[in-house]
Ligand SMILES: Nc1ncnc2c1ncn2[C@@H]1O[C@H](COP(=O)(O)OP(=O)(O)O)[C@@H](O)[C@H]1O
């Protein structure tokens with residue numbers, strides 16, 4: 151390997167966003183290199199092709215080069231090139247000087263080599279703002295510009311338009327109040343080298359309105375759960391989380407209403423197709439396929455496979471032609487922010503493990519509802535991890551409290567969703583149950599691969615979902 155790619159081979163596996171951790175890197179090549187600034191500090195945009203066995207993944211990197219690396223840029227340090235005056239290489243997402251250039255190029259609608267910079271029609275892009283890399287746990291890298299914008303730099307590139315841009319732009323054009331407005335984006339024109347399909351290009355970045363007053367739905371929900379767990383109950387009293395100080399049900403209901411509004415706008419922007427019986431069978435086959443794969447990979451799911459299979463069969467047997475449309479695809483509490491004006495949904499990229507085609511495919515909107523219902527289960531149950539340190543009686547009580555919290559918030563979310571015009575989840579129990587189980591199966595694999603200490607969360611709720619009748 152050349153010196154640059156050698157340095158990158160050591161640096162990439164240490165990055166949170168690198169998807170190939172735990173597998174050897176066989177080769178790194180530079181698929182495209184675009185000079186954005188020649189003088190020190192120099193700036194190049196790179197698309198890296200990383201080969202690991204049979205797989206070649208593309209990643210983008212803003213590569214900065216400086217004779218000296220100031221301390222404030224150390225978080226982005228990649229390494230120093232050899233030679234007496236070898237320059238320092240660093241990830242320039244951390245360099246406000248470099249990210250200011252990106253903002254200016256989006257404001258101008260600039261073109262540099264294969265890079266196309268855009269601002270959204272009718273939207274201003276204020277320039278000269280200093281960018282700071284966000285600290286949220288995420289799969290890409292986001293740079294926050296003052297109180298104004300957040301720019302997500304997609305790290306692993308997939309061919310074609312990224313659904314996060316596609317959906318947010320369409321909903322911005324409709325004036326949807328429940329998504330952050332799109333202000334600009336960057337795309338790579340052409341193939342970006344072998345591996346990205348010819349002529350399709352790729353979305354490199356999305357510049358959105360920064361939700362200054364926003365708080366993560368997951369954080370709000372678990373604060374409510376903690377509050378409820380800590381509240382003492384008179385002996386023999388019915389567990390009622392509505393009596394706890396941090397009750398979340400009114401927010402869950404509003405979140406349901408916001409989800410229904412987003413679904414309505416998605417239907418207007420992209421249309422609705424009636425799914426014939428054959429399409430439903432094909433969807434059920436996908437569910438069975440994932441279950442079979444996960445059973446092989448995570449044997450702990452085995453005891454629940456029978457009940458799950460029966461629910462998927464019931465789904466396949468549904469009659470009628472349900473309406474399918476574009477949906478969020480990976481909706482959970484961490485993808486929703488409560489701002490001072492209401493709930494906003496984020497990150498329309500779909501589930502990270504799905505192919506680009508699957509992420510953009512239509513589905514039933516109740517699949518998103520099921521995703522959020524799973525998230526209420528997660529919020530209620532993930533604190534039960536330390537149960538082994540509690541007495542059997544204490545564990546039973548916590549379980550009862552978790553169940554009561556999840557049931558109250560699930561019901562509130564469904565109420566809000568149906569009241570705002572969404573399909574009533576209670577009237578579609580076979581669909582919702584199959585979607586919830588499918589999501590739980592996905593989560594078993596996700597947790598086994600990414601957070602093994604959380605595996606008990608979907609496994610336990612599979613035990614409960616298996617029992618539930620509707
Ligand atoms: N428009 C926004 N305003 C404020 N914070 C945001 C905004 N978009 C995203 N975030 C924050 O960044 C986090 C990661 O965003 P997300 O789009 O989910 O990134 P990724 O796809 O890389 O995981 C979110 O959980 C949220 O905390």
Ligand SMILES: O=P(O)(O)O[C@H]1O[C@H](CO)[C@@H](O[C@H]2O[C@H](CO)[C@@H](O)[C@H](O)[C@H]2O)[C@H](O)[C@H]1O
Pocket residue numbers: 289368480482483484497500501502521524525526528529593596
């Ligand atoms: O946010 P991402 O698009 O990266 O989604 C992936 O990671 C999520 C976890 O960060 C994962 O969500 C699961 O854990 C959540 C709690 O952390 C919980 O609220 C969700 O219900 C649960 O599915 C998501 O599945 C995965 O695709």
